[in-house]
Amino acid sequence: MSTTILIIGGTGLIGKTIHNMLSKRDPQLKILIGTRKKDAIHNHIQLDINNLESFESLKKHSINVIIVCTKDANNHVLNYAIKHKIDYVDITKPSNELLKAHDSIKNNVIKSKIVFSSGWMGGIAPSLLYATGILAKDIQSVKMMVYYSTKDKAGSSSADFMAHNVSKPFFFYQNNVAKQTKHFLDGEDTIFHFDNQKRKVADFDIPDLYIFNQIEQIPNVRAKMTFDSKVVSAILAFMQKIGFFKMLGFREKKWIFGGSGNGDISSFEIIYADNTSKENRIVLKCDEGQSELTAFSTVLHVEKMLGNSNPKGIYFSHQLHDSKKFMDSLISNKSISIH
Template sequence: MVNDELVHDAAGPVLLVGGYGTVGAELARAVSGRWPLLLAGRSPEKAAGLCAEISAEGSAEARRWDLASPEPFGASVRAVVSLVNDPDDRVLRAALAGGIPYVDVTRWTARMQRAITLTSLASPSAPVLLSSGWMGGVVPLVATALADRLGGLDTLDTAIRYDLSDRAGVDSVEFMDRLGVDFEILQSGHPTVVTPLTSPRTLPIGPHRTKVARIDTPEQFTLPLTLNPHTVSTRLGFSNPTSTTTLLTLAKSGFFRRTRSPRWRPLRHRLLYSPGEGGTAILRIEAQGPGGSLTATVTDPLGQAHMTAMGGLLGLRRVLGEDGAPAARAGVVFPESHPLPGTVLGALSDLGVSTSLADTPSQAAA
């Protein structure tokens, strides 16, 4: 195992691993001027322009940390945000060993479950915020705000409109590349195994009617543990109806099950990853609770990378105690465990992520 060493320094920089990628650069710009930054990645020379931009109002340095290389990394930092795929948990292990507040916005469900186990076994002395629910934890953050307004949460149904013209980082395809693997959700109080891209619905998401179908996302695992609903479901569809239909047809034919082996990965990735120059991220989140039902439409005109980064920024504030409440406790925490749920929608709005609420009957039954 590589001997990476991170040392906690309450006056040191915030370490963004992958801090000059598509999401990382958005977060770096948002953090600039608040805390000094250390941007780490495989090719730090690519961060020169970003560092110069940030240095106009703060300070930023870029250093090499290739998670696939045996070369060790060391730094003294106040907090860590992981914005890249970390298959060997190097970033997490180093943060745990150094007792450093940690935020992760990149893990899919199985990787999150592994991180929970690893963190628990390590007896952590700092918070480990696993904020990989859709878009940097924005869905679970809105869920806790809705639960607060409704006096609890009975059901939560999320529908995502994925804008194909939007920018996307290279790691985003890894998050989605499990369309041949069944996953578990909580439905009517019972753990239920479902298949990706099944149970389609056509729903109004913002100004668009969009066909959506099941997809595995971490909040379907964490929300039943934290907010105690009896049903949680998440569905996704593309802005181009033809792309959605093609994906559903491939899934129904068994294509993704037959091509699960690594040798088919390049083909799967070509199907799932074709980033554009920019688009709008829109989510529809329907909640029912003791106080009735609410539908939240969450919109970021700057796109999914920006929304993810803003979720990461709120996570960073949470672990550092910079959001009006004491810092999160040591150990595993999730975005929906926010101690001030009534402030969440306002905090997102201040960062450019708007939420409109309507009292409407739920249409996205599990």
């Protein structure tokens, strides 16, 4: 029996990259693309996730896994997958929507594999952390440091996320108390070890804040990011401080964050402290950029789901894997290095 995978948002940057990787790794897979556009491409299905009637088109296909690469704020795809017992992985939910989606189903009887993989770069940070051998109960703090190059490829979903959320407050956690902040505030200097350059990082909202604190019970969790351009980092911080983003419409904010280069290095670092307060650091670099890393992580999650070694139920992506084996799989991609 052939395996059929539906990629919703498969015409975008990440969706296309996932499609190409899956096809190369297993040419026997049948891959369908869900798109709002009506076209004559043989494997495309017209599907509008905000229009429940359009889901009728899926019933003629025997789908094994749905990969969601587009915003599904109302969880229509999630609920469809649960109802029809289809395995599901979502890589797009911001923190507030992840919390809402998880709360809505965590007490349900689930007869498929439901995987929330919206953490940074496909939700791989917890796996990298636990691959060191440390246990969550022994970790006092985790800080994610993200480097973003303006020369990297960026799909429209990234710009949409920032346009929707740049003005909204979000929470980090200090001694299990939620503290409110906004993007690009509370800057501090740090040295990124992939190139030993000092840069100013500032607050940034990623679902790992929720995952590390609420799921893994780590009491202190924070995420900060920087751009390759010090000028860009400084301008965005200033715009946030004076409330400039509040005065802009969605289209203007999307234009600000919508630049897309041809590809560049992506890197992030996990700084963690154990019960002795000793700090340690994990450094990941991907020479092919964020789209490559996110797509490859997602492909590894899907392959694990198809392996049928995990029972049905709700997962965050790191809960699918043996952490050390997952790290070995990551670095099998020659563009990825981990220290």
